[in-house]
Amino acid sequence: MLALRLARGSAPLALLRRLLLAGAAGCVAFLLLAALAHAAADPVGGRASVLRLAWCAVPLAATVQLAVAVARADPSARPRAGLAVAGMGPARLPALAAASAAVAALLGTGLALLVFLHLRGDLGGLPLDGAAAGALAAGEPLPLGGMLTLLAVVPGAAAAAGALAVRRPEPPRRDLPPVGDPAAVARATPPTPAPAGLPWGTALATAGIALCAYGGDDAPATPADGWLPVTGQLGGVAAGVVGGWLLIAAGIVLAGPGVVHLSGMLLCAGRPGVMRLLAGRTLQDESRRLGRPLGALAAAGGALLAAVELDGLREFGPLGTLGTGVVLACALGTVATVADDARAARRSATATLLRLGAPRGMLRGAAALRAATLLGLLLPLTWLTTFLLTLPAGG
Known part of the structure; x- marks a missing residue:
């Protein structure tokens, strides 16, 4: 009640x-x-x-x-x-x-x-x-x-x-150190340690590629009557290849936090300005929160593009298309929900920066830079997923 x-x-x-x-x-x-x-x-x-x-x-x-x-x-x-x-x-x-x-x-x-x-x-x-x-x-x-x-x-x-x-x-955000100006705040905030998922995700995706290579020699699966993508050019897919696809997708999801953290490190590399430093440190701090939903969205988008490239969508049927739409809608909804939750968690830090005299334009620029960086990560991850999923058909 x-x-x-x-x-x-x-x-x-x-x-x-x-x-x-x-x-x-x-x-x-x-x-x-x-x-x-x-x-x-x-x-x-x-x-x-x-x-x-x-x-x-x-x-x-x-x-x-x-x-x-x-x-x-x-x-x-x-x-x-x-x-x-x-x-x-x-x-x-x-x-x-x-x-x-x-x-x-x-x-x-x-x-x-x-x-x-x-x-x-x-x-x-x-x-x-x-x-x-x-x-x-x-x-x-x-x-x-x-x-x-x-x-x-x-x-x-x-x-x-x-x-x-x-x-x-999720681990809470750290409080900003009490220093006198926004630039000193950004430089005095220590970077967040990198998540441990990047090497494990890479190993899992590599195992999926190997399983696709060896599983492709197995006997093909019995085709279904137009609901699953197991006929046409996707037809005769061996169980090993399907297992390899699942491992590749799981590896992309597991590596997501590490990739987001690495992008934050690259933004902070060299001698960054305050805007780039704020954007990079925020991405590092929120890599565990944003990484896996972003990886799941890349895996879902890559799987859809791979189905289009392999001309398998026509074999899905209405129920298979419904399932694909559910996966994409859930991935997009998860990313939007996590992003809004992260924005709400940053309110206290944003209020502190504003009290210290940080211009609102600088904070908006840092937010736009974070969004552009995440979009720049999503597109290559989606392309990489599509490429890896279509390797068995190409080889």
């Missing part, structure tokens, strides 16, 4: 984040129900059903990442005196975050169930009733236990992710 009251009184931006989470959860639930309908209609086609269910894991992971970002950015997940008086101290904040994420995900899954039953033709009297009866195996009885289990996957995963995100929050 407290989670519902806090959601009703939230700011419009917080409500928009929860609605995005609800929409993503609903789309993933719809994909899971469609996979169940396919398995019920074709009980002997086990491999194709497993492939459909495995494809649902990708948008599910993107939705979980979005749930983590939304939980960390939610104002109700931060310790406040009012919540402490109501008995919601820091020890019970994870339960509140889990309840908020579960409510949003349950709203999406409930709507997805209604849309699924309507498109199957089980709910009459409405427009487009039974419009996707063939694709959703209308007339085939679906096991109630299986439906309830699949519908509980997304809310359960979102609730667990929200609770863990609040229990293990």
Whole structure:
């Protein structure tokens, strides 16, 4: 009940984040129900059903990442005196975050169930009733236990992710040293140590390249009937190649914080001015917060470009396209949420610089330089992901 009251009184931006989470959860639930309908209609086609269910894991992971970002950015997940008086101290904040994420995900899954039953033709009297009866195996009885289990996957995963995100929050920003002018503040702030993920991400991506090279010699997978990209030029993809793709994407995500930190170091290299120094030190300080969402967005964009280059989008079908759209929307929403949360965390430091006499134009220029640097990182990372994913087809 407290989670519902806090959601009703939230700011419009917080409500928009929860609605995005609800929409993503609903789309993933719809994909899971469609996979169940396919398995019920074709009980002997086990491999194709497993492939459909495995494809649902990708948008599910993107939705979980979005749930983590939304939980960390939610104002109700931060310790406040009012919540402490109501008995919601820091020890019970994870339960509140889990309840908020579960409510949003349950709203999406409930709507997805209604849309699924309507498109199957089980709910009459409405427009487009039974419009996707063939694709959703209308007339085939679906096991109630299986439906309830699949519908509980997304809310359960979102609730667990929200609770863990609040229990293990992002490291707080350091306070600025009390020195007399903005230039001295920027130069007196020590750089943040580099994250440890860059070498591990590079090793993981390298292992993915090797797995693609060796896995390409395996027997091709049995093609599915136009829902997954396993026909056409993407068809006959061996399981080793798919595993290599997943390792490459995971390596890009894991290396994201290190790449952002390295870009901040390069901005501070040489004899930088105050604007470049502020932008570089801020990127180093926020590399752990921004790096992985940026890497996930680059991996999602690179996978989409690789599918376009390999002419595989035509083989996706509407449900595969829906899953791809969920992954991209969740990646973009996660980056926007984390960026807004980082901006809110910088307010105290910005206020300190303004009190010391820093021009607002300099602070805006530093923010624009940070945004340009992150965009300059995103484009090469996306191109690198596309290149690595298309290596098996080129070789």
